[in-house]
Amino acid sequence: MSVIPFLELQTQYRAIEAEVRGAIDRVLERGWYVLGEEGASFEGEFAAWVGTAHAVGVGSGTEAIHLALRAAGVGPGEDVITVANTCVPTVAGIGASGARPVLVDAHPETLTIDPDLIAAAVTDRTRAIVPVHLYGHPCDMDPILAVARAHKLVVVEDCAQAHGALYKGRACGTLGDLAAFSFYPSKNLGALGDGGAVTTNDAAFSESLRRLRNYGEETRYHHTVQGFNSRLDEMQAAVLRAKLPHVDGWNAARRGLAAQYGEALEGLPVQLPPCAPWALSNAHLYPIRTARRDALQAHLQAAGIQTLMHYPIPIHLQPAYASLGFCAGDFPVSEAACASVLSLPLYPALSPAAVSEVAAAVRRFFT
Numbered sequence: 310m311s312v313i314p315f316l317e318l319q320t321q322y323r324a325i326e327a328e329v330r331g332a333i334d335r336v337l338e339r340g341w342y343v344l345g346e347e348g349a350s351f352e353g354e355f356a357a358w359v360g361t362a363h364a365v366g367v368g369s370g371t372e373a374i375h376l377a378l379r380a381a382g383v384g385p386g387e388d389v390i391t392v393a394n395t396c397v398p399t400v401a402g403i404g405a406s407g408a409r410p411v412l413v414d415a416h417p418e419t420l421t422i423d424p425d426l427i428a429a430a431v432t433d434r435t436r437a438i439v440p441v442h443l444y445g446h447p448c449d450m451d452p453i454l455a456v457a458r459a460h461k462l463v464v465v466e467d468c469a470q471a472h473g474a475l476y477k478g479r480a481c482g483t484l485g486d487l488a489a490f491s492f493y494p495s496k497n498l499g500a501l502g503d504g505g506a507v508t509t510n511d512a513a514f515s516e517s518l519r520r521l522r523n524y525g526e527e528t529r530y531h532h533t534v535q536g537f538n539s540r541l542d543e544m545q546a547a548v549l550r551a552k553l554p555h556v557d558g559w560n561a562a563r564r565g566l567a568a569q570y571g572e573a574l575e576g577l578p579v580q581l582p583p584c585a586p587w588a589l590s591n592a593h594l595y596p597i598r599t600a601r602r603d604a605l606q607a608h609l610q611a612a613g614i615q616t617l618m619h620y621p622i623p624i625h626l627q628p629a630y631a632s633l634g635f636c637a638g639d640f641p642v643s644e645a646a647c648a649s650v651l652s653l654p655l656y657p658a659l660s661p662a663a664v665s666e667v668a669a670a671v672r673r674f675f676t
């Protein structure tokens with residue numbers, strides 16, 4: 310039986326093998342591995358691609374959230390509002406800043422943070438909002454930005470899944486005060502290991518991030534803040550430079566395959582992925598929803614089709630975050646999402662024939 314994996318990165322690598330190897334060779338020949346030419350060039354190229362004045366490379370997406378909050382002066386004794394329907398690194402990044410994550414529910418249509426619930430969660434401890442563009446589908450940013458303005462809150466977009474996604478024609482990563490990107494290998498722009506970046510139009514935030522990622526160093530051996538070691542290394546930056554010119558094409562391929570799924574699944578008792586009128590998703594994931602999720606997953610597994618759940622457990626029901634003080638029933642939309650989502654295979658190198666095969670297997674389950 311042939312297997313359709315949830316994600317497979319070798320085909321993409323083979324298509325750009327010469328570029329990736331050339332990038333790695335460049336770093337090896339130069340013999341400079343941390344904070345050098347490749348990182349600086351990638352930061353410029355990535356900022357230009359996103360459409361911000363600055364990008365600062367850091368160690369991961371989680372670190373991008375952490376350091377973006379620190380750069381904005383957010384820390385212990387303060388609250389950061391985010392959504393219960395996200396993956397743990399969002400709240401791990403918030404927690405690393407010393408601030409407390411405060412959760413609100415998702416909107417039933419978009420499964421991203423419900424803008425109407427944010428104002429009620431604001432107190433005089435609240436300093437920031439971290440909207441998560443989950444699955445590559447942008448949050449409804451205008452009402453979120455309006456609440457932020459009204460309460461003088463910093464907005465840090467979690468763009469870990471949103472490379473190239475558009476909100477009303479504007480790129481995710483340009484909408485808040487700062488934005489956190491991940492280059493984890495499975496993301497729409499993935500490194501050969503961990504990596505991340507923060508984008509911003511604010512020069513002071515950018516300077517602060519450059520210090521924070523490098524032990525708080527201002528000039529050599531002069532440390533003006535207590536910082537961290539969280540840098541995007543030269544090898545990863547060089548590889549990301551080789552991949553960046555391909556991301557728009559890969560996103561187009563993803564969107565084409567997502568559209569094919571949409572047509573092939575029409576009429577079945579499944580909810581297709583969120584698709585708000587303001588959104589151009591980057592099709593990072595293809596999460597469908599059904600009450601019979603677990604049985605569907607087992608059926609597909611038996612047919613050699615790998616799927617994943619994004620995510621099976623909302624943040625407030627994770628043991629690690631019990632101390633936030635929420636309990637089952639607090640966020641019904643997030644809980645219902647976690648009980649019903651199933652992500653079908655979707656990546657640029659997936660063939661249209663494989664998409665047809667997956668959709669046919671889903672159809673067999675329901676008929």
Ligand SMILES: *Cc1c(COP(=O)(O)O)cnc(C)c1O
Pocket residue numbers: 369370371372395396398399441443467469470491492493503504505
């Ligand atoms: C992947 C991801 C992160 C974390 O990125 P890492 O690079 O793995 O630290 C944060 N938020 C979301 C929504 C993600 O998907």
